Amino acid sequence: MRAFTFEKAASPAQAVAAAARTPGARFIAGGTNLLDLMKLEIETPTHLIDVNGLGFDKVESSADGGLRIGALVRNTDLAAHERVRRDYGVLARALLAGASAQLRNKATTAGNLLQRTRCPYFYDTNQACNKRQPGSGCAALGGFSRGHAVLGASEACIATHPSDMAVALRVLDADVETLRPDGSRRTIPIADFHRLPGDTPQTETALQPGELITSVRLPAPVEGRHVYRKVRDRASYAFALVSVAAIVRRDGSGRVALGGVAPKPWRVDAAERELPRGARAAAAALLAGARPTGQNAFKLTLVERTLDAALTDART
Numbered sequence: 001m002r003a004f005t006f007e008k009a010a011s012p013a014q015a016v017a018a019a020a021r022t023p024g025a026r027f028i029a030g031g032t033n034l035l036d037l038m039k040l041e042i043e044t045p046t047h048l049i050d051v052n053g054l055g056f057d058k059v060e061s062s063a064d065g066g067l068r069i070g071a072l073v074r075n076t077d078l079a080a081h082e083r084v085r086r087d088y089g090v091l092a093r094a095l096l097a098g099a100s101a102q103l104r105n106k107a108t109t110a111g112n113l114l115q116r117t118r119c120p121y122f123y124d125t126n127q128a129c130n131k132r133q134p135g136s137g138c139a140a141l142g143g144f145s146r147g148h149a150v151l152g153a154s155e156a157c158i159a160t161h162p163s164d165m166a167v168a169l170r171v172l173d174a175d176v177e178t179l180r181p182d183g184s185r186r187t188i189p190i191a192d193f194h195r196l197p198g199d200t201p202q203t204e205t206a207l208q209p210g211e212l213i214t215s216v217r218l219p220a221p222v223e224g225r226h227v228y229r230k231v232r233d234r235a236s237y238a239f240a241l242v243s244v245a246a247i248v249r250r251d252g253s254g255r256v257a258l259g260g261v262a263p264k265p266w267r268v269d270a271a272e273r274e275l276p277r278g279a280r281a282a283a284a285a286l287l288a289g290a291r292p293t294g295q296n297a298f299k300l301t302l303v304e305r306t307l308d309a310a311l312t313d314a315r316t
């Protein structure tokens with residue numbers, strides 16, 4: 001690990017000022033992703049700003065009937081929160097499908113959104129990787145690509161986004177709230193938060209340098225059965241090959257988003273119009289334009305079957 005300096009921010013303003021002042025600075029929350037990447041020298045921050053003391057550890061009801069989730073709320077606490085379990089079941093289920101109990105005890109809302117890809121070539125510093133080292137190439141193209149994206153990828157990068165929580169937030173139409181180094185605040189719809197790789201896969205989100213996530217806002221609850229289905233190689237402690245977050249009403253209409261298939265949670269308006277007709281029609285719309293590699297075409301069938309199982313869960 002490279003040497004770095006460390007400070008504990010006493011206020012949000014102090015945290016963003018420190019980030020703006022120090023090139024190469026990074027915020028650290030639970031540390032469950034960032035520290036691993038630092039040990040492998042994939043991330044080499046010169047300065048760490050600990051944001052754990054900023055008071056963003058509360059879940060509060062908002063005036064419009066929604067919920068404001070502090071950036072530092074631990075995944076375990078969020079999944080167990082009474083209103084999340086009652087009104088936003090898809091979120092509780094997605095959180096509990098992620099990682100392990102120990103990791104969820106440390107992992108935070110903001111850190112989960114910003115966790116980096118699990119592409120094995122990104123983690124192997126002997127391999128070409130445009131995301132880790134822009135311009136070096138992509139070893140996954142023509143390499144081992146069973147877990148990679150079938151949607152939204154580019155010639156520069158075919159990695160998926162690994163978060164389960166983000167898929168549920170997408171189906172709930174969440175907003176990400178931030179504080180910028182100049183003191184201004186902004187709200188980023190979750191649909192626009194993660195970016196597709198294009199020619200610059202190293203830029204993964206809409207955040208600007210030094211921008212701090214303060215909270216995630218959920219709108220008022222959406223009527224319907226909340227379902228999260230995750231298919232993975234092991235029953236626990238593994239990332240999604242395919243996941244489905246869905247909210248389905250009695251008449252079969254509703255919302256659906258996919259995880260494990262694209263560089264961001266994948267939601268398509270046309271698929272929701274097809275949802276009452278069943279999994280096959282909705283899956284076809286979700287997968288429009290899919291470009292699998294030679295090794296991950298199985299994900300196309302898996303999407304339809306996982307969606308079918310999710311819709312069956314919603315009916316029972």
Ligand SMILES: Cc1cc2nc3c(=O)[nH]c(=O)nc-3n(C[C@H](O)[C@H](O)[C@H](O)COP(=O)(O)OP(=O)(O)OC[C@H]3O[C@@H](n4cnc5c(N)ncnc54)[C@H](O)[C@@H]3O)c2cc1C
Pocket residue numbers: 026027028029030031032033034035051071097098099100103106107108109110111112113114115162163164165211212213214237238239240
């Ligand atoms: C073995 C293993 C298995 C896992 N399995 C799953 C899984 O199945 N599903 C899943 O979804 N996840 C899984 N995870 C990932 C885990 O959920 C993430 O590591 C965790 O959510 C990251 O949160 P953190 O608070 O520890 O982030 P950190 O590691 O502290 O930070 C991650 C990133 O977020 C930035 N950051 C943190 N807070 C802020 C803030 N407030 N504003 C701006 N930037 C910020 C940091 O600078 C860093 O870049 C797994 C992890 C491991 C190690």
Ligand code: SF4
Pocket residue numbers: 117119120121122128129130131132137138139140141156157158159201
């Ligand atoms: S898929 Fe993306 S993360 Fe993986 S090796 Fe290629 S550029 Fe790197």
